[in-house]
Amino acid sequence: MADPAVEALRFIDPSCENPSSEQMQAIRIIHDEHRSLAAVLHGMLYLVHQIRDRGTRPDFGLLGAMTYYIDAFPERFHHPKEDQYLFRLLRMRRPDAALLLDRLESEHRAGAEKIRTLEQALARYQHGGAAEFSNFLAAVEAYAAFHWDHMRAEEAELLPLAEQHLSPGDWEAIDAAFLGHTDPMQGAKPGAEYEALFSRIVNLAPPPIGLGPAPPRA
Ligand SMILES: [Fe+2]
């Protein structure tokens, strides 16, 4: 028989009900999605540093595919699920997390603008040549640092709070969204398309970051 004290508490605070072991799949998916994004950011930093330090010739096809990925994957696929499900429910359960949630949501909005800066810097570099390289390098470094900080805050601060305070019902809704059962725009099909793009990047990228051919010197 259920403990009456727990039952009473459950009425006040749904967090005292523990999610089952099959729940909280969204946490694993968020970590996986962060790892994919971090790999592309790391790859892009590696490429620009090779151009700066070794005079490697830029592969604009690869840089363009990476820029597209770090624009579309978080903006259209990852952040909307965080905003609409994870952040919204945690805000309801933990009003004292408002400061952290405000910060993370405003970073989602700021990220969209920062990626436009990166796209413009890439276009200028591609069409304007070496004189535009330092601007592109700075944009890549700034975007990577910004997004790493954001993912670190989500993993170190937000996810532990969510694990502790969201109810099984909350996780049902969040898991469904992250598994792609809620919105076809964020579902399995787009997920598979981003995986295919990620594989294409890995196949184009030179060693040691990918499986593509070594780049010719400029
Ligand atoms: Fe986020």
Ligand SMILES: [Fe+2]
């Ligand atoms: Fe995230």
